[in-house]
Amino acid sequence: MIARWPWAAGGGPSSEAALVFDRARAHRLLIVPPLFEEMNRTRRLLVETMRRLDAAGIDSMLPDLPGCNESLEPFAAQSLTRWRAAMAHAAQHFDVTHALAVRGGALILPAALPGWLYEPAKGASLLRQMLRARIVAAREQGIAEDSAGLIEQGRKHGLELAGYGFGAALIAELEEAVPPATGLREIRQGELEGGALWLRSEPDDNPQQAEALAQIIAREIAG
């Protein structure tokens, strides 16, 4: 079901949505989603994983990032700092006991939660890939662009990448952001078998991978 969690947008009190399986059980998992297009490509995998965690007796919450999905905030106003603060709010509101950060979600994981990083991604790698997509698309139209020039422009004025209007703060933070060295357990794609869904050019699902991911969490959350 969809729940709301409080988040102050702009001046007044506001809220953002989260998909939740919440039966007030002892183990409560915050899922910090991947960033940008990878969020869409992994949505079905994560929702299917939540269903299986629910069946295994574990509550889970998948919040929208401000500026994404159903959020009314402008994307251009977002930054990693803002998203990290929002995820900390969500963690507190839902009183979670653990967190699973997926890919770029590791860059905005609230501190001090035990849990898992599923194939954590560096900000620079995510940025590089989106820059490349823009350069390739521009070249098809006979326009020459290069990464260095685009980054320079992005740091000063923001940048249009992968269909999102990035603000300057988000570009600058992404260049430097690396997953936290917290000693959290890292889940590798090889443990789930099959190709990573965020690499696909079209969103896809994979029930076997969802089952494998849910099993890892169910097994380790108890231990």
Add this chain to the structure above:
Amino acid sequence: MTQHTADDTDPMLRAVLRDVLGLDAARAAALGPNSGLFGALPELDSMAVAGLFTELEDRFGFMIDDDEVDGDLLETFGSLLAFTQAKRAAA
């Protein structure tokens, strides 16, 4: 160096294409030297091209410059394989 060696680049490259484009095993195995990629595979749009190059860098451990990323490189499976082998040899 144009000499062909029995390395693992070919199967690794097919695995990257399977993962990035979601090709099934049969389609990935059926790619020959002259099989078209960019413009021939509907899965390979500009976003997928970017994902493909980033994944090649991660798995093979080399870096690809902006000016190396062009359509010729992705014209056929054979051209991409030759590029990947050359990058590995130089890395």
